[in-house]
Structures are given as C-alpha cells and as structure tokens.
Amino acid sequence: MQRGRIDATTLAGGVDLQSTVESGQSYLWAREDGTTYEEERAHGGDAWYWTTVRPGDRGEPAVLRVRQTDSTLEWESRIDAEPHLRHLLRLDDDLGAIRSVTPDDRLLREAFEAYRGMRLVRDPPLGALVSFICSAQMRVGRIHGMQMALRREFGEQVAFDGETYHTYPTPDALADATEAKLRDVGLGYRAPYVKRSAEMVADGEARPNEARDLAYEDARESLTRFVGVGEKVADCVLLFSLGFLEAVPLDTWIRTTIEEYYPDCERGSYAETSRAIRAALGGEYAGYAQTYVFHYLRNGGE
DNA sequence: TATCCAAGGTAAGTT
DNA sequence: AACTTACCTTGGATA
Numbered sequence: 001m002q003r004g005r006i007d008a009t010t011l012a013g014g015v016d017l018q019s020t021v022e023s024g025q026s027y028l029w030a031r032e033d034g035t036t037y038e039e040e041r042a043h044g045g046d047a048w049y050w051t052t053v054r055p056g057d058r059g060e061p062a063v064l065r066v067r068q069t070d071s072t073l074e075w076e077s078r079i080d081a082e083p084h085l086r087h088l089l090r091l092d093d094d095l096g097a098i099r100s101v102t103p104d105d106r107l108l109r110e111a112f113e114a115y116r117g118m119r120l121v122r123d124p125p126l127g128a129l130v131s132f133i134c135s136a137q138m139r140v141g142r143i144h145g146m147q148m149a150l151r152r153e154f155g156e157q158v159a160f161d162g163e164t165y166h167t168y169p170t171p172d173a174l175a176d177a178t179e180a181k182l183r184d185v186g187l188g189y190r191a192p193y194v195k196r197s198a199e200m201v202a203d204g205e206a207r208p209n210e211a212r213d214l215a216y217e218d219a220r221e222s223l224t225r226f227v228g229v230g231e232k233v234a235d236c237v238l239l240f241s242l243g244f245l246e247a248v249p250l251d252t253w254i255r256t257t258i259e260e261y262y263p264d265c266e267r268g269s270y271a272e273t274s275r276a277i278r279a280a281l282g283g284e285y286a287g288y289a290q291t292y293v294f295h296y297l298r299n300g301g302e
Numbered sequence: 303t304a305t306c307c308a309a310g311g312t313a314a315g316t317t
Numbered sequence: 318a319a320c321t322t323a324c325c326t327t328g329g330a331t332a
Contacts, residue, residue, distance in 0.1 A: 136310080137310085138326085139310085139327090
C-alpha cells in the first residue's frame with residue numbers, strides 16, 4: 001500500500017472534498033464507512049471516500065482512498081494516487097481566478113462563500129453518461145445508490161487492504177445486462193436507456209469522448225444521440241466529465257433560480273435560455289457558478 | 303396502515 | 318418546432 005498527502009494550501013483556492021464528491025456532480029465516489037448519501041452528514045468532516053480507477057485505461061483496477069483533514073488531502077492506494085486525484089477532482093483549477101471572472105451578485109457571492117474550495121469533478125465519460133441517464137426524475141441520494149448497485153451487480157471485484165470493492169461496470173457489462181436485471185437494481189424506466197446507450201458504446205457506434213473535440217453546442221447535440229440523453233443530461237456529461245466548464249445544465253433547481261434571480265434569461269427554448277444564463281454567469285466558467293448555486297440552494301441556502 | 307406526491311428529464315406521439 | 322403525456326421506483330408527507 002502506498003500513502004501520500006497533498007497540502008491543500010498549495011492548491012489555488014484550497015479544497016472542500018466532501019462538497020466536491022457529495023454535491024450531486026459525481027456519483028462515482030462513496031463513503032468508506034458504507035453510509036449512503038441519503039444519510040445526512042455534517043459539512044466539514046474528515047471521512048474517507050473511495051473510488052476505482054484503471055491506470056492507463058487498461059491494466060488492473062486500483063482503489064483510491066482519500067480524506068481531508070483540515071488543509072491536507074491524505075490518500076491510500078495500491079498505486080500513486082496523486083495524479084489521479086489531481087485529474088478526477090480538478091485540483092489544478094485556480095478557484096480564485098474562476099471566481100474573479102464570475103459576476104458578483106449576492107447569490108453567487110453567498111454560494112461561493114458557503115462552499116469555498118469546492119471543485120468540479122472530472123468523471124470518466126461512461127460513468128458520467130450512465131449516472132446522468134439515471135438522474136432523470138430522481139434524487140441525488142438515490143442516483144448515487146443506483147451507481148453503487150451497478151458496481152455491485154455488474155462491476156469487477158477488487159481486493160484492497162482486506163476489503164472488497166467493485167469497479168464501475170464496463171460498457172460491455174452493461175450492454176450484456178438484461179433490462180430485467182437493470183430494473184431489479186432500481187433503475188425503473190431508465191433501464192433500457194442505460195442498456196441501449198451502453199450497447200452503442202460497446203458496438204463502437206458512438207463514444208461520449210468524441211464530443212470532446214467539438215464546439216460546445218455541437219458537443220451537446222452530439223451527446224443527445226445516446227438513448228436517455230436529452231439536452232440537460234448532455235450538459236451534465238459535458239460539465240462533469242468532458243471539461244466544458246461553460247456548460248450550464250438547466251435542471252429544476254437552475255430553472256427556479258432563473259425565475260427568481262435572472263428572469264430575463266428565460267427565453268423559451270433550452271438552447272436560447274442556456275445561452276442567456278451562461279452569459280449571466282460569466283461565460284467561460286458558468287458551469288462552476290451553476291454548481292455552486294445548485295449545491296447552495298439544494299442545501300437550503302436562501 | 304393506506305394513499306399520494308415528487309424527485310438534477312426524455313421519448314414518442316400530436317398539433 | 319412547440320406542446321402533451323407516460324414512465325419505474327421509493328422515501329417522506331398526509332390522511
């Protein structure tokens with residue numbers, strides 16, 4: 001086992017691990033103690049979280065464990081976890097620079113203040129795609145529960161430090177799953193969406209990564225080829241996996257926010273409203289602002 | 303103990 | 318293109 005530390009005071013803007021992994025951006029991390037996201041947890045604790053990675057996209061999977069104690073990130077893994085953590089948790093983003101190009105109205109000021117150090121995530125594309133297909137009409141805690149169930153049922157076992165973990169399933173594993181089994185895991189009507197989208201990836205018909213090379217709005221359009229992926233889910237994949245930091249998923253929370261705080265941005269269609277709110281949130285890093293606002297309002301801010 | 307409701311929307315069918 | 322409607326499941330609220 002390797003262990004290491006990352007001094008958060010060396011990260012521009014610091015870090016808030018719990019908010020980063022529990023704020024509904026990523027459903028691919030889990031609490032080491034086995035409690036679910038449905039169970040409330042006080043903000044600012046020092047709990048361990050884990051996920052799995054495949055070094056070099058092939059090779060043997062590895063478990064990554066990480067926790068935050070004050071201004072230090074501690075990790076444990078079979079491999080050197082630091083580069084993976086920097087990648088997955090966007091530890092090299094300069095939060096101060098991002099904040100400085102974001103408008104300074106009261107809502108944004110309070111949201112950024114409340115979760116100082118929260119970062120966007122960079123989830124693996126398939127996990128992000130499936131997670132947000134599952135997110136339709138569903139709560140954060142249950143979306144997370146579904147992804148954990150998919151790991152248990154269709155992932156590969158990984159032993160680490162005397163415990164057994166499961167990787168996130170491969171496209172083939174999800175494509176080979178029966179719709180009935182996917183429903184058994186609690187996916188409901190999303191089961192055939194997940195299966196058919198996984199088949200598209202497994203058959204080489206489409207890959208979420210292809211969107212990376214396109215201009216933002218073309219990338220969003222491209223992702224909607226997947227079954228169960230409309231404009232909102234596409235924006236989530238672009239923002240939380242593919243690095244389009246300007247993407248603003250128009251979910252129920254942001255739509256309410258638009259009504260109350262940015263009524264001029266309501267333009268009827270998704271595409272036009274998206275452009276307007278993106279501009280109102282500062283453009284280039286509008287997705288960062290969206291994520292802070294989402295987390296702030298969902299936790300009862302205001 | 304029963305019933306109802308809503309949760310990070312999307313697909314399919316109508317105007 | 319814009320507008321309706323159905324859709325699985327389940328925790329929490331209401332009766």
